[in-house]
Amino acid sequence: NQHINIGKEKPSRNGFVYVKNPHLDLMEEDILYHLDLGTKTHNLPAMFGDIKFVCVGGSPNRMKAFAEFMQKELGHEGEDNDVKDICPGTDRYSMYKVGPVLSISHGMGIPSISIMLHELIKLLHHAKCCDVTIIRIGTSGGLGVEPGSVVITDVAVDSFFKPQFEQVILDRVVTRSTELDQDLASELLECSRGIKDFPALMGHTMCTYDFYEGQGRLDGALCCFSNEKKLEYLKRAYNAGVRNIEMESTVFAAMCRLCGLKAAVVCVTLLNRLEGDQIKASHEVLAEYQRRPQQLIATLIKKRLELI
Ligand code: R2B
Ligand code: URA
Secondary structure (H helix, E strand, O other), rough: EEEEEOOOOOOOOOOOOOOHHHHHHOOOOEEEEEHHOOOOOOOOEEEEEOOOOOEEEEOHEEEHHHHHHHHHHHHOOOOOOOOOOOOOOOOOOOEEEEEEEEEOOOOOOOHHHHHHHHHHHHHHOOOOOOEEEEEEEEEEEOOOOOOOOOEEEEEEOOOOOOOOOEEEEEEEEEEEEEOHHHHHHHHHHHHHHHOOOOOOOEEEEEOOOOOOOHHOOOOOOOOOHHHHHHHHHHHHHHHEEEEEEOOOOHHHHHHHHHHOOOEEOOOOOOOOOOOOOOOOOOHHHHHHHHHHHHHHHHHHHHHHOOOO
C-alpha cells in the first residue's frame, strides 16, 4: 500500500463552505441520504442559509437537549415551543435548528461522524452558508485531569500522538492535517474563564478507533497487554500533551479544515484514565458533566451575537 500526503489539499479561507469534489457539479440532484434531505426535495438555502454555528455531538438526545438549551439562551422560546427533528425520515442522525444554530448528532466513532460530515458540509455548501463556526461537544476520558474538566482541544492527534488523520482512499492511505482553528480555541478558553462552575483547560485530544483496546482499557472483551504497559502508554500520551481521549476529533478536524469551516472540539472528561477504566459516576453526575461543554458553547455564541 502506498502512503500519500496530499500537500496541495489546502484549507479554504474566503468564508464560504467548500466541497472539493468536481463530480458534484455534474450531478443534477444531490441526495443527502443519511439526513433524508436533498437539493430537489428541499429548499436548502431557505431552510439553512442563515446558519452561523453548527454544534455536533454523539447522542441524539444530548443534541436535542442542546437545541432546547439554546432556545432558552437565545430567547427563542415562546411561539412554537418544541424543537423539531429536521431529519425525522431517518433514525441515523437527528438535527435541530434554533435561529442561526444547528445542532446535529453524529453517533460514535470516525466512520459515523465522517458520513454525517460529508452530508452536512454539502448541505451547508448547497445552502450557501457563509462564515460558519462548527464545534464538536462531546465526552471523553481524561488523562491526569480532574473528572468533569472541560478540555478545549488545541490539536487532535492519532494513537501515535501525531497531528494527522489517515484515510484509506481506493487502496492508498491519504494523510491529512488535523489542525484546528487556534483563534477559536483561544476564544473558547477566554469564555471559560468567566465560568466558575467547572475547570476548563486547553490540551491535545487523542482520537482512537475503539473505546476498549484502542484506548488502552483492561476491561474489554479482548485485552492482550498488562496494566504496566497500559499505564506506560497513557503516561507517554500525557507527556506528549494529551489531556483527553475520544473517538471523532481527528477526522472532524481534517474535514472541516479542508472545507472552510472554523472548527473546535470541546469535550468533558468522564473519568481520569490514569486511575481506572470503568465509568462509575452516577447518571446525575454524568448528565451534569455533559451540560458543561454546552454551557461554554452557549457563552461563545451569545458573545458572538452580542447578547452578553
Ligand atoms: C466519546 O464517547 C463515545 C464513546 O463512549 C465516543 O463517541 C466518544 O468520542
Ligand atoms: N469517551 C471515550 O471515547 N472514552 C472515554 O474514556 C470516555 C468517553
